[in-house]
Amino acid sequence: MDRASEQVGRPPRSAIRSWSQRKIEVGYWSIDWPGVVQREMSLSTKAFCELSMVLTPVDDMTLLCGETTIRTGPLQSGRFRVAPANATLSASVSASSTVKFLKVFFAEETARAIGSAIHSHSIDIEMEDPMLGTDDPFLVSLGREVVENINDPRPTSRAFAEEAAILMAGRVVSHYSTARYCTSMAVRSRGLDPDLDRALQLMRDHICGTIDLGMLATSVDMPAFSFVRAFQKKYGLSPIRYHRHMRMEQAKTLLSTTAFPIGKISNMLGFSESSHFVSAFRKATGRTPLAYRRTRS
Structure with a gap:
């Protein structure tokens, strides 16, 4: 203040x-x-x-x-x-x-x-x-x-x-600095996919919890911006959005294949409160978890 x-x-x-x-x-x-x-x-x-x-x-x-x-x-x-x-x-x-x-x-x-x-x-x-x-x-x-x-x-x-x-x-930097006048140099992409695969595996390991950008970038030994840029170019989503997508896909699986209460699924996916899970799920799918489950019954 x-x-x-x-x-x-x-x-x-x-x-x-x-x-x-x-x-x-x-x-x-x-x-x-x-x-x-x-x-x-x-x-x-x-x-x-x-x-x-x-x-x-x-x-x-x-x-x-x-x-x-x-x-x-x-x-x-x-x-x-x-x-x-x-x-x-x-x-x-x-x-x-x-x-x-x-x-x-x-x-x-x-x-x-x-x-x-x-x-x-x-x-x-x-x-x-x-x-x-x-x-x-x-x-x-x-x-x-x-x-x-x-x-x-x-x-x-x-x-x-x-x-x-x-x-x-x-x-x-890319649009409002002298960097936009510089010529890019071609670089070899060999070994990039395995690095990004390590980040994906880290996301899978933390699918029932949160993850931060620094942790992901460190796992592939890349600066944060370089990692975000490479990841988004390959997978079409930024790393944090991709991780959220993975969590929501896991939520869909649990809602479709189990009778677990919404609160239990929320806890399993690492949400601190059920309301946070409901809000995130609705933002991702346009439906509440309960409404989604009903369509899969």
Whole structure:
């Protein structure tokens, strides 16, 4: 709360959620504005890169660098900017309703690792700032997934937030940095499948519980972004989504072939509460576990 208040000029009723792991830090702010109130806020970063994304419409935002106005006017939901290291701006914001925005910070080490994974060789990276003037639905969808899961204490939700944040960093490097002008080098893929098979086996071993991205990437001796990219390219789903799919398939089998109560199946699959299992199953299949069982009777 103090950090949020300091950064946005102490607006009333502000809330912050934060998460930090493996050289990526995420902060999400939700600020209730009492009518149309203008607030000053200083934007600066010591990280190699800071992605700022507005998740609600803003009546007016003016960005200044010193005394020079960089942009002014209303701001649509989903607009973002990529601030390189040591960037310092001041912003004046007017809003008549709740303002929600997300920040993702990552270190140069992370950017270089992602650039190397994309181009298969080490490259120098400089960030390019779209300055709130670009639509990127994929980046916005990842941002909303981070927000949806960042404050959920369940390990599975934290894993989704982590994976989405890593993919956001990858999107920024691949589309909004000088890395996009570099030429990729061909690499041999021999031995890739066995590595990914080890990750699949680890998922099977943990099908009745949660798993995190770091554990999976370590099992195949790959950086997290490289692993996510390779896994999604081969299997069509990100690792955490694939693991959730495996758990739901196991749930379908148990619902179809046993008379176990829903609560027992929930426990067998590692859900802390039956309601969490029901919610996850309905999200994956469009039906509750009980409704699914009835169709299989």
